[in-house]
Amino acid sequence: MRDIVDGLIAWRAEGLAFAVATVVRTWSSAPRQPGSAMAVNERGEVLGSVSGGCVEGAVYAAAEEVMQTRKAQQHTYGVSDGDAFEVGLTCGGTIEVLVQPWDALADVDEVLAAVKDGRPVATVSLDNKQLAVWPTRVAGSLGDPGLDRAAEQQAAGMLSAGTTGVVHLGAHGEQRLTAVEIFVQSYLPPPRMIVFGAIDFAGAMARIGGFLGYHVTVCDARPVFATRKRFPSADELVVQWPHRYLESTEVDERTVLCVLTHDPKFDVPLLEVALRTPARYIGVMGSRRTHSDRMRRLREAGVSEAALARLSAPIGLDLGARTPEETAVAIAAEIVATAWGGSGLPLTGLDAPIHG
Template sequence: MRDIVDGLLAWRTAGIPFAVATVVSTWRSAPRQPGAAMAVNAHGEVLGSVSGGCVEGAVYAAATEVIETGKAQKQTYGVSDGDAFEVGLTCGGTIEVMIQPDSALTGLDSVLSALGEGRPVAAVSVPGAQMVVWPERTEGTLGDAELDRSAGQQAAGMLAHGRSGAVTACEREVFVQSWAAPARMIVFGAIDFASAVARIGKFLGYRVTVCDARGVFATPARFPDVDEIVVEWPHRYLEGTEVDERTVLCVLTHDPKFDVPLLEVALHTPARYIGAMGSRRTCEDRLRRLRESGVPEEALSRLRAPIGLDLGARTPEETAVAIAAEIVALSWGGSGAPLTDLTAPIHGS
């Protein structure tokens, strides 16, 4: 729902009733994962998507009915040869969608505010009721104290790990949608390639920081869309900032006086992705310097250098796509191979 926050806030401000449809379960090759959301308002306007187009028409009709009746619904959309181009999913999957009126979404304004500010929050839902779980408190009820306690505990654990999905609490199925704070992308080197990488990082939902020791290059005018600009020696900044298992580090300076001390620090962090730009010769020289400084081979094996997938990229924007593609592939276990050459399910089993 993070991607439709601005639209929902506008509807709330204007007092327009709406319904939110959320994917709560998927089977086989479903195009969107649990948590994907689509909203329909009383004027017929639509935000978001639950299936990439396959069943949006049916969900739209159901959401319109929910707005009119004020009663939540749970719908399942699957596929067979006979209905693939009517309501079902042509990809062969099945999704379960919960559709709720805004009046049933307890704490909606608080949730939307948290999402807009990047603060962690989770929503626990059953048809017609919602409870909001924060790291330090809960708000609302699912209608039963014991159910609230059990579901709230599970939601707190899922929020800590940024996971969403259906769970069983007190022998009832509830849906937990958690929104952890956005993962970080830190781009080192305020060059033209960094501007393109920062833009695509924002597009992917990262909280983006650009760091460079040269203040003349690291300016808001050159990087208007990033969340933070830091003028500091890269390795010093990295030593003092938070890096977790979701963090992405893109080293674009390709200058050994910056790269080597920075990567000595980076390769000992839990960052999910560490990539460094440079020619083959630059990358080989960098590895030699890192080995000489005592970085073990196990740590060096985590380094993606030259950074990005082989897309034949030339421009900064094309290079940013190649880098983003490698980050996505690493995050989800993708091979980076053309889908036309593969036989495995596109969205996993």
């Protein structure tokens, strides 16, 4: 939803009716994850995707029907569905899609505003009914008070963990393996990418980080380099010693840190702090000689071998990159591989599922 929220807000401002199709469950090598969304408005305009092009035609037709009937539909698409090139997933996976009319969405304008602003909110869907769950309040109903209470508790827990998926509850809220299936979708603020070192490579990283959905901060102690003119795509520019900034800012398990300074007076104190954080990825730029000296200095500072093993250095995958843009692609590829457990190897010759 996050990638189409601006378009949905614009449709609402125009007073257009629309239907939203959301991937609620996947099996095998499905091309999109649960939560991926596609919307169709009454003019026939489309936003987003649920399968990367495999079943969009069938979903489009379902959305048109949903707008007319105002009744939600749920469809499962897989490679065995008739002509695989027309309505199936040629990749071999299977997806389940929930298509809802916009007026079934609880407090739709407030939910869209929260998603756009990066404020936490979760939605709970059951056919034509929906709950919206914020950290401090709830809106909407699934049609039963007990079910509402159970769904609210489930959504609050999933929102705090940032997870999305199908949950089974009894008709009145009790937990069961069968009975009612609800779909909980969590919207958290975008994960952070903090890039240290206001160099040309940092500009390319800021652009690709934004493309990947990160909130990008560029930090450098030198005000002459950390300027908006040099980094127009960064969400935030910080002029401060890197280690001091990192000590004062929020870092969680979704945060990625890209240390591009390759200068020991910046790197060593910064990495001492970075290795105490729960950051998912800590990549450090520099030659092997520079990194060897850096490791020596960190060991002398008392950093343990277990902590040092968290460093991705030299930073990025071996793509033969030369330019800042190519290097940013190599770093981004390693970040994606780290997040999803990818090998970084060419898919040619691998038997593993393509989409994980």
